Amino acid sequence: MTGSNDKNHAMRSVWLGDAMMLAATMIFGAMTIFSKQILAELDVFNMVALRFLIAFAVCFIVFRKRYRSLDRETAVHSGVLGTFLFVSYLCMVIGCKYTTASNAGFMMSLVAFFTPLIILVQDKVIPGGKQIISVIITLIGVGLMCLSGSFSLNKGDLICMLSAFFYSFQMLYTERYAHKHDPIVLGTFQLIYVAAYGFIFSFLFEDAFRLPASTAGWGQLLYLALGCGALGFILQTSAEKLSPASHTTLIYASEPVFVALFSFMMLSEPITMRQIAGIIIVFFGVLLTVSRDTEKPEIHEQ
Numbered sequence: 436m437t438g439s440n441d442k443n444h445a446m447r448s449v450w451l452g453d454a455m456m457l458a459a460t461m462i463f464g465a466m467t468i469f470s471k472q473i474l475a476e477l478d479v480f481n482m483v484a485l486r487f488l489i490a491f492a493v494c495f496i497v498f499r500k501r502y503r504s505l506d507r508e509t510a511v512h513s514g515v516l517g518t519f520l521f522v523s524y525l526c527m528v529i530g531c532k533y534t535t536a537s538n539a540g541f542m543m544s545l546v547a548f549f550t551p552l553i554i555l556v557q558d559k560v561i562p563g564g565k566q567i568i569s570v571i572i573t574l575i576g577v578g579l580m581c582l583s584g585s586f587s588l589n590k591g592d593l594i595c596m597l598s599a600f601f602y603s604f605q606m607l608y609t610e611r612y613a614h615k616h617d618p619i620v621l622g623t624f625q626l627i628y629v630a631a632y633g634f635i636f637s638f639l640f641e642d643a644f645r646l647p648a649s650t651a652g653w654g655q656l657l658y659l660a661l662g663c664g665a666l667g668f669i670l671q672t673s674a675e676k677l678s679p680a681s682h683t684t685l686i687y688a689s690e691p692v693f694v695a696l697f698s699f700m701m702l703s704e705p706i707t708m709r710q711i712a713g714i715i716i717v718f719f720g721v722l723l724t725v726s727r728d729t730e731k732p733e734i735h736e737q
Contacts (some may be wrong), residue, residue, distance in 0.1 A: 462667040493668070502624075509616045509617070509624065514625070519633075540580075547570045562681070579712055603684065606671075626668065688717075
């Protein structure tokens with residue numbers, strides 16, 4: 436009876452983690468829209484510095500008591516996560532200059548492909564058959580949503596692919612470190628590293644550091660800071676303590692679905708029948724994974 440209760444508790448924990456990761460992915464889905472809008476007023480690294488500094492400041496104030504558990508190891512591990520996050524974001528920004536938003540969205544969904552590949556190389560863990568099928572189905576769905584018949588790889592696509600590759604490491608190490616530290620402290624302290632990188636790159640490569648000039652600009656910046664930067668990463672880090680990487684990365688790969696839905700609701704961009712078919716296929720692929728045996732596999736530290 437105890438074993439059954441433990442299994443039910445484990446299943447509920449994983450389902451909660453899946454729900455939190457889905458909420459984070461929905462929040463990240465609006466990031467593309469607000470990022471494009473705020474870049475009309477701020478340079479890229481200027482925006483990154485402000486966004487992540489505000490996010491960290493708010494999180495530190497709200498969770499200051501939990502920060503008493505911050506130690507050297509947590510700070511180092513947060514630095515690792517923040518570095519992967521910044522490099523991934525940098526690749527995405529550069530890549531988007533040379534390719535279409537649709538192609539970039541598809542390349543970022545390759546997180547679902549890179550993650551099991553990295554686990555295979557690092558931990559010698561072979562993905563299960565259902566996980567492989569789920570990844571293939573999800574990528575087909577995202578491809579239907581994002582890619583046109585004239586799709587061909589260019590340097591922007593390859594740079595965005597690098598972004599997905601580095602973000603896969605960010606998600607994998609988040610899962611690994613979240614079991615050793617307070618996930619709130621771990622997930623929010625990485626933000627100060629990204630802000631620091633943003634300030635450094637801004638002063639090195641941009642003409643001037645400025646604040647948003649309009650009320651709309653401040654609204655967009657605050658959504659990116661408090662929604663994506665604070666709440667999004669709190670949800671992601673907490674989710675990865677509860678759910679396996681096979682769940683969280685596949686759920687994250689569905690982000691183009693929410694980008695399309697927010698574009699439809701906020702920008703009145705039409706959704707085609709092909710995109711609707713892609714959305715249905717993506718959710719089928721995600722459901723196939725999260726409906727599997729939900730016992731979380733152990734990942735051994737190297």
